[in-house]
Amino acid sequence: MTVMVSAGEAILRSLKSNGVDALFINPGSDFAPIIEAYAKTGGADLPEAIAAAHENVVVTMAHGYFLATGKMAAAAVHVNVGLANAVMGLLNARSDDVPIFMISGRNPLTEGGRMGSRHTPIQYGQEMFDQTGIVREAVKWDYELRYAENAADLVSRGCSVAMTEPRGAVYMSLPREPLCEETVLPGAPSQVAPAASHPDPQA
Template sequence: MNDARSTQGSVAESFLRALKQRGLDIVFANSGTDFAPLIEALVRLKEAGEETPDFMTIPHENLAMAMAHGYHRVSGKPVAVMVHVTPGTANAVCGLMNAQRDHVPLVLIAGRTPITQAGSIASRSAPIHWGQENFDQAGMVREYTKWDYELRAGQSPSQIVGRAIDIALNEPKGPVYLTLPREVLTNQDNNAAATPAPKIISAPEPNISAINKLAEWIARAERPVIVTSHVGQDIEAFKHLAWLADTFTIPVAENWANCVNIAASHSMSLGENATDFLSEADLILVIDSEVPWFPREFSPSPKTRVAHLGLDPLCVDYPIRVFPADLIIPGRSAGALLLLGEALEKQNAGHQISKTEGRRKAVQNYRNNRKKTLQKQLADAQKNKRIQGNYLGACLKEVVPSDAVIITE
């Protein structure tokens, strides 16, 4: 935007420009009277030929949040949702909880009931403008956001949008909440120059000394096992995990996975709910997993070493979460797995034939037995009058193309 239109106009126009300039290409919207200035600004910018985010009108806030969540999971991009003051925020809370737990960089934008009764073209003009105001509108979402703020008169929309997106994208990623008073949106913007975006927001890397210690433990272990739930959300980490598991013969259990972390056909894949295999482990490496097992059903032996690795291995947003831990390594999983592989190569861990061959046979036996069990369960399900989940899955497998994406909730 190099023409004069980029440096003048209303706060609402500058706000829309800032969203586009900071990489928010789509907004899933369910608006109300609070967003009239934004809708008018959107029309003006479109008529002027300026680029703006694409707005999709969604009939319910819960649906808008789910669509935004899915958009990010597919594209990897930050995303925005626009809702109507307090009622819209309340309707978005369930989706916001999901986004927070799944580390989605989502900007939840909510209108603010007009704060003036008179004196502005945007002052209160309907009875509901009194009834829907809160003392602390952001209070209902504060536990599920990394940051919340209200745009104020005289502030640069570009700076506020930039800070919101920077915080959302900073690891561990997560949602932020921004409220927009109607009076502020209608003001003339005297700070319309765009704020430069950081070219790189680097994720923290793990401590190399801790990685070397972990490599020593794995090299000495007879029966190491990796447990993960969502390391596969990072394609780089997905590749590193597959290589590490194969090269050093370390089986991988995907307990309560919310994505594909290792190919089911991988020789070291244990599949889900492999707690019976964990009971034999003398070292467990937990990577990106909030709940690696149910303590009421299984706990590692006191002699089993347990290490936790990930951007937030302690899950600090969880009020209570207690699992054994001999070593905790915060840091980006992709970088940690790469460094761990290099450290294990120095330990010559991939050439300890007596250990690796024994583990490979144990995993193969486990996979064979699991396959037989699943086949029997499938045969029983085919005879059942009620449709069973495993039978339905087998039917889908037969008809969907190889590149199909199946979503389950």
């Protein structure tokens, strides 16, 4: 039987299956499907969600988590100013070659007619021509989700890029409409980072 989940839940499940056990988060109104996924599952088979009161703290905790455990964490922040507040943490991660799967909301793409469309005046004030431009200099890879069915594969791709040497942060922006749409429950990761190479001691 085919099990359908929101793209938000698919992203979380794909993060977990790609070895991401922690999600440091300062959420906004654009993350309803992600919050609903935790409410629905009780957090089972999802990264542990750890909330913080500021976006720079969220990214810094993900940075420290990798230094302490050797495992990549995810960090999630609100659209627009939330991502701007995360920049310093991403620049620090870049200077240390620390992998972080960075996620932010993205202003709705549509005026109406879809789940997640614009519904408040603030969403016009939050619109940016190139939100990703805020962090592009600090990340190895960036992508904007457009179709729910691509969500899990994009997470696998991002995790693979982040964990490939030299390691570093990657960024995925999540417009509300595709984040709300349903897709098939993801299975095993579609990509994995290559294993680190070592010299042959017998050579």
